[in-house]
Amino acid sequence: MLFRSLMVCLASIALxxxxxxxxxxxVRKAQWKGDMSxxxxxxxxYSPAQEFQYNPVGQWTGxxxxxxxxxxxxxxxxxxxxxxxxxxxxxARASNFYLGASIPLPVLTLGKFRxxxxxxRMHPIANINFHRLRSYQNEDIDVKIFSLQGALGYRIxxxxxxxxxxxxxxxGFWKNKEFSNSKLTGFTLYPMITLRWDGLLDKFKPTxxxxxxxxxxxxxxSSYSTTTREKINGVDYRVTRTTTNYSVTTTPTKVMIQxxxxxxxxxxxxxxxxxxxxxxxxxSLLAGVQGLYRHGYFAFGGTIEGGxxxxxxxxxxxxxxxxxEVGDNFYRRLDRSKNNGIGTYTAVNVMADNGMDLSSLKYxxxxxxxxxxxxxxxxxxxxxxxxxxxxxxDQRFVDPSxxxxxxxxxxxxxxxxxxxxxxxxxxxxxxxxxxMGGWFVSCDIGNASLRxxxxxxxxxxxxxxxxxxxxxxxx
Numbered sequence: 001m002l003f004r005s006l007m008v009c010l011a012s013i014a015l016x017x018x019x020x021x022x023x024x025x026x027v028r029k030a031q032w033k034g035d036m037s038x039x040x041x042x043x044x045x046y047s048p049a050q051e052f053q054y055n056p057v058g059q060w061t062g063x064x065x066x067x068x069x070x071x072x073x074x075x076x077x078x079x080x081x082x083x084x085x086x087x088x089x090x091x092a093r094a095s096n097f098y099l100g101a102s103i104p105l106p107v108l109t110l111g112k113f114r115x116x117x118x119x120x121r122m123h124p125i126a127n128i129n130f131h132r133l134r135s136y137q138n139e140d141i142d143v144k145i146f147s148l149q150g151a152l153g154y155r156i157x158x159x160x161x162x163x164x165x166x167x168x169x170x171x172g173f174w175k176n177k178e179f180s181n182s183k184l185t186g187f188t189l190y191p192m193i194t195l196r197w198d199g200l201l202d203k204f205k206p207t208x209x210x211x212x213x214x215x216x217x218x219x220x221x222s223s224y225s226t227t228t229r230e231k232i233n234g235v236d237y238r239v240t241r242t243t244t245n246y247s248v249t250t251t252p253t254k255v256m257i258q259x260x261x262x263x264x265x266x267x268x269x270x271x272x273x274x275x276x277x278x279x280x281x282x283x284s285l286l287a288g289v290q291g292l293y294r295h296g297y298f299a300f301g302g303t304i305e306g307g308x309x310x311x312x313x314x315x316x317x318x319x320x321x322x323x324x325e326v327g328d329n330f331y332r333r334l335d336r337s338k339n340n341g342i343g344t345y346t347a348v349n350v351m352a353d354n355g356m357d358l359s360s361l362k363y364x365x366x367x368x369x370x371x372x373x374x375x376x377x378x379x380x381x382x383x384x385x386x387x388x389x390x391x392x393x394d395q396r397f398v399d400p401s402x403x404x405x406x407x408x409x410x411x412x413x414x415x416x417x418x419x420x421x422x423x424x425x426x427x428x429x430x431x432x433x434x435x436m437g438g439w440f441v442s443c444d445i446g447n448a449s450l451r452x453x454x455x456x457x458x459x460x461x462x463x464x465x466x467x468x469x470x471x472x473x474x475x
Contacts, residue, residue, distance in 0.1 A: 028106060034113050034202070035104035035123050038155070038162060039066050039379075041448035041470055042196025044075060046168075048096070048133075049188035057091050063470060064194050065443060065450055067379060071127070072099045076275035079135055079143055092135035093275045094143060100129030102164075104155065116200045117159045127151035127166060136276050147171060151192070164194035197472035199446030204260040204378055211373045213255045220247040257360075259375035263294040265447055265473030269303060273310060273467050280336045281465060282310030282344040282398060290471050292353075294444070296374045299355040299382045306348040309392075309455075311428045311462040313341035313403075327414065327423035332461050341403045343428055345463060346394040349436060349455075355384020380444040386453065387437035392460050395429055424459055434459030447473045 044064050048056040062075025080091040105124040113121040128150050135143035153166030169189050223244040230239050271286040288305025315330035322328030357380040397403035407429060411422045424430040440453035449471040457463050 027112075028109075031109065031113060031121070032104060032106040032123075035106075035121070035155075035157075037068055037201050038104070038157065039068060039199035039201050039445050039448075040162065040196045041065050041199070041443075041445060041450045041472070042162075042194050043470065044073060044192060044194045046075070046192035047190060048077070049190040056094075060096070062096070063450055063468070064196065065445065066102060066196065067445065069101050069103050071102045071129070072097075074098075078275075079133075092143065093278060094133060094135040095274070095276065096131060096133045098129040098131040098149065100127060100149075102127045113157050116198060116203045119157050119159060121157040123155055123157075125151075125153050125155050125164065125166070127153070127168075131170065136279075153192075157198075160198055160200070162196045162198055164192075164196070166192050166194075168192055197448045197470075199378070199448045201378060201446060204446055206258045206260045206378045208256045209259050209373065209375050210254045211257045211375070213253050215251045215253045217249050217251070218246050221245065257373060257375040258377050258379075260378050260446075261376060263292070263376055263475065265475035266291040267447070267471065267473030269305060269469055269471045271305060271307075271467050271469040273465060277310070277465060280334055280339050280342070281312040282308075282342050284308060284310045284344075284465075284467055286347075286349070286467075288349075290449075290469075290473065292444070292449075292473060294357070294376050294380065294382075296376060297357045297360065299353070299357060299380070299384065299442075299444075301353040301355075303349065303351045303353065303386070303388075307346070309345045309347045309463045310465070311341075311343055311345060311395075311431070311460070312336075312465075313338035313428075313462070315425055315461060325418045325420070327418075327420065327426055330425045330461070332456060332464055334462065334465065340406050341397065341428060341462075342399075343395060343397040343403065345392045345396075345428075345431060345460065347463075348391040349388060350390075351386040351388035351436070353384055353386045353440070355382040355440070355442065357382050378446055380442075382442040382444055383440070384442075385437060385439050387435070389434070390436040390457055390460070391433045392431050392457070392463075395431060397428075425461055428460075428462045431457070431460035431462070447475060449473075 042064050044062040046060050047058070048060060057078040057080050060075045060077030062073055064071060064073035075096040077094060078091045079094045103126050105126060108124055110122040111120040113119040131147045131149050133143060133145040147170045149168055149170035151166040151168040153164055156163045167189060221244055223242055225240055225242045227238060227240045230237050266289065269288050269290040271284065273281065273284040286305045286307035286309070288303055290301060290303045292299065292301040312334035314335045316333055316335045318329055318331050357377065359377050359379065359381050407422060407427045410426060414420050414422055422430055424432060435458040436456060438454040438456045440451055442449050442451040451469040451471065453467055453469065455465060455467050
């Protein structure tokens, strides 16, 4: 009897252990699936390794967007020619665009991701990306490198955020201009850190809605030609016209639309200019708050931000608008060849945003015409326009000893030739508070966004230009 009871007890322990082991496997699988759904927008910091004859200079920075296992990003920095090549003390500004995948690995993990606001999870990642590194505005250093890059690293998922530590290895396969005969750049290895604000997919818990749509398909075609004699400008011509008719079949169907319900959020926004503009414009760095409302295809919001806005030296001249006498014969874009008046303003911007989500257009690429619906996607590609008011003060030149005499001489010339002073189209010192606006494209991933916007200042046009913003909101 005692032996029988002991066997029953041992069997129960064995079954319990098997059940516990199965539960652990299920937990690991669920955690890995959660790792696969990470998303967000963040900043990258790295120093690329030497690539054949070219040497990246100093610290590079960039932005990264993560959509589950898919990612893309762009970094900016400087490159120089190595000493073994024809000597130059100069360097070129460059950008590094990449597109690829970041795959979580279900091994060597630590901790658990419980929710967006309660987590500490560490797991390895394997990245594979296609890169293009390109230099600008320096004829002596012309770099164009395409490369396939792999990386191994660790991702730490924290409440509302994540940190990636990776070691990147790449092998380039094309060079440009004077080094075009060298097809390979060789193997490089360098570390990178990515600080990312999470899009909080698990908080929104998107549902999928079946929406009516029409599938269109060309099922046949027919053509016929007609030939006539026509007189054109007094000359007889034989003209042949061909008409082609297509048969299109439409079929009712349904497509699955991701929906998170009406979105409302507000949070910090950081804005700056790209390194490419540093050759002809002062640096910009603005910090503020953005609010966003999204419902269906439509997006509305507003921004309050302040900081430093860079300005250029001169606007491109035009002949068909305004006159030299009134000083309004300019396009509203900078002349990138001029750099004798680079500087900055201190400014405050207040803007309202109106936009539309273009993500649904992707269905048109596959022949679907989707019926209008109120679904709000977790990820959105929003195109729109902002308008508002700017307050500008404290104008400063990077090199006052060069810039002030330049604009003083311009003012003297205008006084003598046209009996007028410099305008705000010509002299950054004459900028005023006024209206502002600009078109924008924004990639929204839940609470996180990356935005590109053309800032246009009505009474400070020398500050016009493209700026980039990283935004994270609470909702």
